Amino acid sequence: MAADDLRARVAANEGWYHTIALPGGITTPGQVDLRTSAPKLLPDRLDGTRALDVGTFDGFWAFELERRGAETVAIDVEQLDHAQWPPLNRPRLRQIAAEWDMQLGRGFAIAHEALGSSVERVVTDVYDVTPEKIGGPVDTIFAGAIMVHLRDPVRALEALHACLKPGGVLIQMEHFSLRNTLLAPRRPTGDFQPLRSDFNWMLANLSLLKAWPWVAGFTSVERIGFLRPPSSSFMTGWYVGLRSRRSA
Numbered sequence: 001m002a003a004d005d006l007r008a009r010v011a012a013n014e015g016w017y018h019t020i021a022l023p024g025g026i027t028t029p030g031q032v033d034l035r036t037s038a039p040k041l042l043p044d045r046l047d048g049t050r051a052l053d054v055g056t057f058d059g060f061w062a063f064e065l066e067r068r069g070a071e072t073v074a075i076d077v078e079q080l081d082h083a084q085w086p087p088l089n090r091p092r093l094r095q096i097a098a099e100w101d102m103q104l105g106r107g108f109a110i111a112h113e114a115l116g117s118s119v120e121r122v123v124t125d126v127y128d129v130t131p132e133k134i135g136g137p138v139d140t141i142f143a144g145a146i147m148v149h150l151r152d153p154v155r156a157l158e159a160l161h162a163c164l165k166p167g168g169v170l171i172q173m174e175h176f177s178l179r180n181t182l183l184a185p186r187r188p189t190g191d192f193q194p195l196r197s198d199f200n201w202m203l204a205n206l207s208l209l210k211a212w213p214w215v216a217g218f219t220s221v222e223r224i225g226f227l228r229p230p231s232s233s234f235m236t237g238w239y240v241g242l243r244s245r246r247s248a
């Protein structure tokens with residue numbers, strides 16, 4: 001694709017979530033720039049393996065997994081409002097999405113073509129993902145910034161556990177409550193947020209974020225590190241990287 005065409009297509013997409021570096025020195029104007037987070041969370045190389053990116057949005061993590069050599073599948077819901085927005089907020093959020101002409105998958109398609117990517121994008125709710133839907137079990141799953149948007153994180157993690165090969169790895173990067181982590185470092189607690197946030201259900205403290213994969217059947221749940229990626233003002237905050245395994 002010619003650089004001018006690509007620049008025009010990138011500019012025409014109002015709702016970029018991810019900052020992605022594309023050929024020709026073009027960078028998508030994302031809400032969050034995870035380019036320095038990826039090397040902290042993902043292995044350097046994933047050659048000869050299969051990977052799954054959960055809730056891919058514009059595909060930043062899927063393209064990073066692919067760049068490291070993994071045959072990658074990415075999943076997302078079909079439309080923005082198929083995510084589990086709290087019912088109270090749905091009419092208003094639908095209107096904003098329509099006014100801004102925000103379409104899930106459009107940014108992914110632009111970046112996918114520009115990067116010459118082979119990532120396969122599969123439309124499915126994470127609750128319903130199965131190995132059959134994604135071409136077989138995978139070695140690595142990346143699930144970023146999604147637990148907070150789910151009514152039932154354990155149900156999602158159970159479905160992901162079933163998509164991993166024995167010994168496979170789940171890597172997560174999630175927003176968490178620093179305050180509730182300091183107040184209750186060892187007690188899993190969640191802050192129920194639908195009455196004061198647009199998209200969030202439960203903002204977990206660190207202990208709850210680690211409890212969810214344990215409860216879903218994962219082992220060796222461990223913290224990789226804390227991250228604070230450059231973001232637009234309403235998305236600024238602390239994230240934690242976690243790694244868990246499916247037993248071998």
Ligand SMILES: C[S@@+](CC[C@H](N)C(=O)[O-])C[C@H]1O[C@@H](n2cnc3c(N)ncnc32)[C@H](O)[C@@H]1O
Pocket residue numbers: 017054055056057058060061075076077079080082083084104124125126127143144145146149150173
């Ligand atoms: C906050 S964005 C995070 C994007 C990306 N995973 C990251 O870490 O940068 C949440 C993404 O999860 C998707 N999503 C939300 N609920 C989902 C569900 N129930 N099943 C699958 N994807 C979902 C959204 O459509 C969106 O693409």
